[in-house]
Amino acid sequence: MQNRLRYKKLFFFTGLLLWVCVANSAQKQSLHEMTDKKLAPDFVLKDIDGNEHRLSNYRGKVVLVNFWATWCPPCRDEMPSMDRAYKKFKKAGMVILAIDIGEDEDDIFKFTADYPVSFPLLMDKDSSVIRQWAVTALPTTYIVDPAGRLFYRAVGGREWDDDALIAQLMSLQKK
Amino acid sequence: MFLVSFFAFDAHASVLKGVDDETKLSFWEWRSDAVSIRLVQRLPDQSRAYFMARKFTSEHAEMIAQSCVFQSVFKNTAPPNKNYVVKYDLSEWRVTYKNKEHGLKIKEKWLNEWQEKNVPMAAQIAFEWSLLPTIQRYHQGDYNWGMTMYALPPGARFDLHLVWYENGIQAQVDIMDMQCGPDIRLEPVSDF
Secondary structure (H helix, E strand, C coil): CHHHHHHHHHHHHHHHHHHHHHHHHHHCCCCEECCCCCECCCCEEEECCCCEEEHHHHCCCCEEEEEECCCCHHHHHHHHHHHHHHHHHCCCCCEEEEEEECCCHHHHHHHHHHCCCCCCEEEECCCCCHHHCCCCCCCEEEEECCCCEEEEEEECCCCCCCHHHHHHHHHHHHC | CHHHHHHHHHHCCEEEEEECCCCCCEEEEEECCCEEEEEEECCHHHHHHHHHCCCCCHHHHHHHHCCCEEEEEEEECCCCCCCCCEEEEHHHCEEEECCEEEECCCHHHHHHHHHHCCCCHHHHHHHHHHECCCEEEECCCCEEEEEEECCCCCCCEEEEEEEEEECCEEEEEEEEEEECCCCCCCCCCCCC
16 A cells, blocks of 8 residues: 555656656757857948947957848747847847848838837848858857857747846856 | 656657648648658749749749748757757758659759849849758757748649758658649638
8 A cells, every 4th residue: 555655656756857857848948059169250230220330349248149031930039039138138248139131221120110129130131241150041040259259059049038048148248 | 647648759750731820721740859840831822922022023933933832840859958969951852743753942953043044132142041951950949940842833742751860860751642832822811
């Protein structure tokens, strides 16, 4: 009788442990840490307001460089969470540069009516910048560390305001 | 019961066929514990509209529309504690149609054609980034959406042989009796 009770408890707690593992794995937002951590290719691009941004001017900060386009569904999906993360951590030094590929100001202005964001939207109209980065699909995001190195990469969208993900990014600022 | 269902889910990779919630078109999907590949029909009319809005002429948009386009989603779904790298090369995928086998019409073939036909650069850029990459490598949590093209007429039924690599080990699956989107025009849905 005692044995049966012990097995029941064991069965219950094993099930609970597995459920917690599965639930955590479903929610976890992961970034791939680059093994070689090469220097990020520098660029100078204008944003939709006409301001120029040079990547190397952001040395000393963690920079999230996101390649996207207005017609790309997963790019659109991740924009609101990226904006929430930016609003929360801008004061802590977070920089986001979202680089649109192959479109112009008009396309992007229309997009911002539905997806308003507060970080700069840059334009790589002739796709010359994206070709210097190891990007094969949109969206792709690189996290550039304060030393200007490619530290993490995400292929496809993420929930950027995920606490664990933010902690991972902001820990680079302290290194 | 919980343990049984948990392990049963993990052990049984399978092909699902159904109707996509958003597009109301047919999809075929392969799922295992590390990989998910979902192929959703696109109607020729959707491709015409999409590419003409991106500076393609009607003649060139028609070429794409008649090529059997699928919206494709490839994901590395391995749990975070598994260091799984998934890789594929679309040039290894094979299409069987009327007992003859051929490859997909990949991005590089199309781009050569667009250059020969002097398609505007903006259109070529939109095309290039709209397709699923020909070769891709996914770490845990990575995924892409993109179009794949099968060089078949609208409505054609075919079998697809898919190949990919999980930590360097080849995996493959045959999806039987897929169907290209038929050349029909969908009426706008009224809210009234």
